[in-house]
Amino acid sequence: MDALLNRLINAFGVSGHEDEVKKVIEEEVKSMGFDCEEDKMGNLIVYLTETPGTKDKLMFCAHMDSMGLIANYIDDKGFVRVGALGDFEAANMINNFVTFENGTLGRICSAKKDAGIEDLFIDLGVKNREEALALIKEGNVAKFNGAVLEIGDNLVAPYMDNRIGCYILLKVLENLAENIKNHENYLENLNREYYFVFSTQNKLGGRGARAAAYHIEPDYSIVIDAEIAGDYPGGKSNISLEEGPSIKIIDRTLVVHHKAKEILEKSAQESDIKVQYSVGEEGTDGATIHKERSGVKTAVLSVPCRYIHTNEEMINIQDIKNSIKLILGLI
Structure with missing residues (x-):
């Protein structure tokens, strides 16, 4: 297992007590050369823009906390x-x-x-x-x-929900740091301002994400999370491991905005990434983000996860790689 993901999984991060996870993320972000802001709710925020306030804002969000x-x-x-x-x-x-x-x-x-x-x-x-x-x-x-294991092309560990979302955003930032280093005026040529939020207290009603959305006031938001996979006996969803990341259509807390969804679909098509579509009961940070200020066009990109909300959750390695690739393609 990747050393960074292993560190994220093993860090203490029960909802409202995310300091150890936060420390891992902050060290990684600073090693890439990015500044990292912590707000009053304990969210970590990294932003990529040359001239703030001149372009549409897109906020990526992955929660750090766990059950x-x-x-x-x-x-x-x-x-x-x-x-x-x-x-x-x-x-x-x-x-x-x-x-x-x-x-x-x-x-x-x-x-x-x-x-x-x-x-x-x-x-x-x-x-x-x-x-x-x-x-x-x-x-x-x-x-x-719980155990941290590799089984075939899958990873099994506690707290894949949602350390996997944090890991994906960190790997995206790692790639972007290389692009900034190797390409002059890279930030200036971005078509949007991009904000990366590692949020707190998702398990307590999405409080951190709500505060971050209020502070940033984004035009669009993409939430990165884990989603119940139903490809096993007794499974109760329509998505499977190794069939690509999932774009959510609706859940009990959010109707995904079609324009935000189309941003994900366009990147998937251009990057030749197969995606799935999910309809489910489980809410995400999108529940609070989309209602902030005058409203935020919000979509959810999920990594399929078997046995979610147990201490041995299972995620496919290729689904992780394709999620990173899709977000990089979007940017």
Whole structure:
């Protein structure tokens, strides 16, 4: 697995606690020679323009945060009752391990066979509440642990949703840095101003993306995210791994703007990239972006992902490469 992607996946980044992921991204961006602005919501913003305010603005957005657990209550025996940060099936997480932000390890257990989030608890291996409080406190958050593997042409890891979006935007910036270095007046000749936003708190209602869109006031936005793939027994979507990135049509939070969608389609056609089209329930940062200011023409480019919202999500390597290629072609 690519070293950068591995670093992104292993960085702690539960929603509202994205500092480790942010540090990885900031180091990469600065090593490319770009300036990186952090706003009041903790979003990282990189922009490519020679003369701000003279051209249409297009904002790319990928969220840094991930789902996790929050310690709600520690009982007399030291067991930690938890709440969910983000959407996932509680039953999928039983018997797995979590790591709190301070490095404390725990095992996820359930009080019932058919568990909901209210039935989960974390066993820290202690005897009582006092011992538990020496390790963590109520309000601390934990990330899910999982293997990081390559299986054939696929990558399996926790938090592909949406460290893969961050990785794609960083690889695009890496290519653009080379173009700027090797071609005189490259920025001046761009047909738009381009903003790259690595957003916070997607799992808490897209708060970071909303603030970034308000600040930048883009004309267009392209959200980069992972999307449920349904090409396995029990799968419930119309997209598959290794069939190309997916352009969203509609979900419960967004009707994709046809002009933003056409920008993606034109790049795919010119770059000879096969794409899929998805219709789904899952929302993205596009839910809050498209309503900001006087409105933003918004589209979503997704990487198909099997077993999404578990601690072992699967994504195809070629779909990642084609997503990078499509965005570079667009720019």
